[in-house]
Amino acid sequence: MAAASLSTLSPPERGFPDTEYQHRCGAIQANMRSAGIDVLWLSTEADIRYVSGFFTLFWQSPTRPWYLLIPLSGEPVAIIPAIGAECMQRTWVKDIRTWSSPNPTDEGITLLTDAIVELAGPNATIGVPMGCETYVRSPMNDIEQIKTVLADANWCDATDCIRPVRHIKSELEATKLRYICAVTSLAFSRVPDVIHSGMTEVEVFRAFRIACLEAGADEAAYLVGAATQNGYADIISPPGSHELTRGDILILDTGCTFDGYFADFDRNFAVGSVDAATASAHQRVWDATEAGLALIKPGVTCAELCATMQQIMVPGNATEGSSDVGRLGHGLGIQLTETPSIAAFDHTPMQAGMVMTLEPGYSYADGKMMVHEENLIVTETGYELLSTRAPRDIPVIA
Amino acid sequence: MAAASLSTLSPPERGFPDTEYQHRCGAIQANMRSAGIDVLWLSTEADIRYVSGFFTLFWQSPTRPWYLLIPLSGEPVAIIPAIGAECMQRTWVKDIRTWSSPNPTDEGITLLTDAIVELAGPNATIGVPMGCETYVRSPMNDIEQIKTVLADANWCDATDCIRPVRHIKSELEATKLRYICAVTSLAFSRVPDVIHSGMTEVEVFRAFRIACLEAGADEAAYLVGAATQNGYADIISPPGSHELTRGDILILDTGCTFDGYFADFDRNFAVGSVDAATASAHQRVWDATEAGLALIKPGVTCAELCATMQQIMVPGNATEGSSDVGRLGHGLGIQLTETPSIAAFDHTPMQAGMVMTLEPGYSYADGKMMVHEENLIVTETGYELLSTRAPRDIPVIA
Numbered sequence: 133m134a135a136a137s138l139s140t141l142s143p144p145e146r147g148f149p150d151t152e153y154q155h156r157c158g159a160i161q162a163n164m165r166s167a168g169i170d171v172l173w174l175s176t177e178a179d180i181r182y183v184s185g186f187f188t189l190f191w192q193s194p195t196r197p198w199y200l201l202i203p204l205s206g207e208p209v210a211i212i213p214a215i216g217a218e219c220m221q222r223t224w225v226k227d228i229r230t231w232s233s234p235n236p237t238d239e240g241i242t243l244l245t246d247a248i249v250e251l252a253g254p255n256a257t258i259g260v261p262m263g264c265e266t267y268v269r270s271p272m273n274d275i276e277q278i279k280t281v282l283a284d285a286n287w288c289d290a291t292d293c294i295r296p297v298r299h300i301k302s303e304l305e306a307t308k309l310r311y312i313c314a315v316t317s318l319a320f321s322r323v324p325d326v327i328h329s330g331m332t333e334v335e336v337f338r339a340f341r342i343a344c345l346e347a348g349a350d351e352a353a354y355l356v357g358a359a360t361q362n363g364y365a366d367i368i369s370p371p372g373s374h375e376l377t378r379g380d381i382l383i384l385d386t387g388c389t390f391d392g393y394f395a396d397f398d399r400n401f402a403v404g405s406v407d408a409a410t411a412s413a414h415q416r417v418w419d420a421t422e423a424g425l426a427l428i429k430p431g432v433t434c435a436e437l438c439a440t441m442q443q444i445m446v447p448g449n450a451t452e453g454s455s456d457v458g459r460l461g462h463g464l465g466i467q468l469t470e471t472p473s474i475a476a477f478d479h480t481p482m483q484a485g486m487v488m489t490l491e492p493g494y495s496y497a498d499g500k501m502m503v504h505e506e507n508l509i510v511t512e513t514g515y516e517l518l519s520t521r522a523p524r525d526i527p528v529i530a
Numbered sequence: 531m532a533a534a535s536l537s538t539l540s541p542p543e544r545g546f547p548d549t550e551y552q553h554r555c556g557a558i559q560a561n562m563r564s565a566g567i568d569v570l571w572l573s574t575e576a577d578i579r580y581v582s583g584f585f586t587l588f589w590q591s592p593t594r595p596w597y598l599l600i601p602l603s604g605e606p607v608a609i610i611p612a613i614g615a616e617c618m619q620r621t622w623v624k625d626i627r628t629w630s631s632p633n634p635t636d637e638g639i640t641l642l643t644d645a646i647v648e649l650a651g652p653n654a655t656i657g658v659p660m661g662c663e664t665y666v667r668s669p670m671n672d673i674e675q676i677k678t679v680l681a682d683a684n685w686c687d688a689t690d691c692i693r694p695v696r697h698i699k700s701e702l703e704a705t706k707l708r709y710i711c712a713v714t715s716l717a718f719s720r721v722p723d724v725i726h727s728g729m730t731e732v733e734v735f736r737a738f739r740i741a742c743l744e745a746g747a748d749e750a751a752y753l754v755g756a757a758t759q760n761g762y763a764d765i766i767s768p769p770g771s772h773e774l775t776r777g778d779i780l781i782l783d784t785g786c787t788f789d790g791y792f793a794d795f796d797r798n799f800a801v802g803s804v805d806a807a808t809a810s811a812h813q814r815v816w817d818a819t820e821a822g823l824a825l826i827k828p829g830v831t832c833a834e835l836c837a838t839m840q841q842i843m844v845p846g847n848a849t850e851g852s853s854d855v856g857r858l859g860h861g862l863g864i865q866l867t868e869t870p871s872i873a874a875f876d877h878t879p880m881q882a883g884m885v886m887t888l889e890p891g892y893s894y895a896d897g898k899m900m901v902h903e904e905n906l907i908v909t910e911t912g913y914e915l916l917s918t919r920a921p922r923d924i925p926v927i928a
Binding site for chain 2: 146178187188189190192193194195196213214215216218219222232233234235236237239260261262263264265266267268269270271272273276289334337338341342345346350351353354355356365366368369370372373387391392457458459462467468469473475477
């Protein structure tokens with residue numbers, strides 16, 4: 133029956149104790165103090181969930197804004213649509229202010245600006261994450277109106293108040309990430325059973341999504357991939373009507389979740405047989421990952437990891453090399469992709485508790501690419517692999 | 531086997547011919563002309579997909595910005611990370627400019643501002659959707675830098691250049707929406723087979739997600755619901771460990787997709803038996819929907835629909851009534867929720883081709899709520915129901 137789980141994995145407890153959120157909030161407030169920020173204004177799903185525990189898929193509706201304010205001391209204040217009050221009341225946040233939304237004439241603006249003045253005064257320095265990989269989830273007209281109402285306030289980039297705190301996962305967070313990576317590994321191990329030649333890409337994606345759910349994932353919302361002869365050139369397109377054929381190289385790259393925490397890794401499969409160039413490219417990205425893993429421990433920087441992995445991907449000819457996807461891995465947690473980036477520009481040092489992907493991409497055979505990915509958590513002395521290590525030789529399925 | 535589809539429904543063709551996009555782009559350009567806008571800057575998944583056909587789940591990664599410019603005449607220009615070039619090349623967009631992303635020192639800003647100047651000059655009036663239910667998917671620091679580089683440009687709210695065009699679905703769009711609503715109806719029809727008392731909420735959600743995939747959905751990414759004794763008080767929380775018990779009222783509200791088009795409706799089920807207050811509340815929201823349906827035809831406004839449905843939800847006592855979720859329905863298409871809103875503040879008239887949800891919510895029994903939803907397309911003379919109409923009496927499952 134469809135509901136039965138095929139999984140022998142035992143899921144960890146959902147949610148976190150209030151102390152986890154109090155610790156996160158305190159760490160952010162300490163950074164606010166250093167930065168001279170009086171109040172932090174958060175507007176995105178990940179930031180608000182991280183601090184409050186407010187967890188709902190309702191964010192997929194773009195209609196309503198949701199806000200959380202963190203004062204310099206004391207507890208956060210939620211300013212949210214009334215439809216979310218009951219869900220927010222289950223969190224540790226006690227000060228919840230709501231309006232009937234949608235309301236195009238005042239979409240929470242009065243509540244928000246009043247609360248900012250109440251918490252930090254009209255001359256407050258207001259922190260907002262403004263840096264790379266951020267955005268403010270408000271209509272631009274509303275942002276302008278908020279700035280007009282708070283004409284005497286100062287605005288300040290608060291990216292570094294929250295980001296470094298989110299980088300380091302607690303043991304409870306690690307437990308969730310360990311589980312969803314094990315679930316995803318289990319789903320990938322079933323690929324030879326549920327995917328075979330003759331299936332269309334659409335059928336392949338559907339079968340794999342079901343395998344992820346059966347293995348214990350809450351969702352398999354993110355799934356991209358490709359299947360083309362002797363290698364693929366694009367890994368972000370949706371599935372089409374192409375039928376898996378002998379000689380195709382299939383990549384499935386998924387971001388399954390458990391309790392809002394993401395696994396993010398891919399696996400490659402050859403259908404029936406594998407061409408020599410692809411076989412070699414798979415070994416090369418596997419070796420690049422191996423070199424990255426060998427290096428990982430606290431203190432090693434993203435740039436160093438990138439250089440080490442890229443060195444393995446220097447081929448003996450001019451037409452191959454590291455592919456232009458901008459980085460060779462990234463942070464992982466409550467978002468499919470988080471900072472830092474395994475890239476030459478990022479000098480963030482590894483710290484125990486960081487959860488990272490290593491994701492080397494290699495260009496070969498005149499436009500083909502090979503991408504390989506593993507997930508790990510940095511430990512005091514090195515790393516713990518969260519995904520079950522892929523084999524060096526690309527697996528062949530029927 | 532997991533991959534097999536239980537569906538007898540035949541999916542329509544994926545994608546659209548270039549003419550569909552040319553028509554959309556032309557309609558937007560006509561609105562730009564009326565509004566005095568020289569170039570339109572789009573940054574969100576839905577807007578960019580609507581105009582270009584660029585379709586990827588990769589948007590779930592928040593790392594990279596993606597931009598599309600629409601000049602007053604001529605074809606759109608895509609300014610996107612290199613990782614998306616291959617996927618964009620499959621669309622009708624020919625002018626594709628890429629950078630290696632992430633790049634924190636210039637995340638597409640130079641390419642974007644150069645293209646704006648090239649298309650419309652340094653004194654251009656630049657349109658950006660700034661109104662309700664919009665946001666700009668760029669870091670605030672980048673938006674400021676773009677405004678600084680384009681110091682002589684004028685900025686203008688372009689919400690009404692694109693929104694009214696998106697409101698009216700073409701026949702090809704209607705075909706996709708008709709299909710995904712039929713798929714979702716099929717999945718709901720299987721609830722008595724796949725969901726029963728004793729299952730935890732997590733198991734219920736997993737079983738229903740699999741049922742949606744088996745019925746033919748590409749994704750069942752959006753699924754919220756609740757199951758509590760004699761009615762629920764919250765419909766946006768994630769599932770927990772509660773086991774379905776006799777007397778529970780279960781609501782499942784899903785946003786399944788096919789080829790990027792959403793169904794969005796819910797169904798209520800009583801487990802074992804139903805209490806009188808819940809039975810009556812279900813009839814009431816069903817009757818409210820029926821009254822809305824009876825009214826729907828071109829020219830009738832959202833506010834009129836809202837008033838008619840609310841009239842049915844006036845109870846004989848002071849503690850019940852229309853629930854405070856802000857509206858009684860909304861537009862539907864490439865987003866789970868779109869404008870317009872079935873609300874007193876929204877005077878948008880119905881037009882043939884609009885796809886809408888009717889979604890009355892009723893508060894009763896001291897804090898319980900009952901929400902009911904159907905999807906429809908407005909026709910020249912009335913409406914066509916896309917969801918299979920729910921029964922007036924809440925179904926009882928084992």
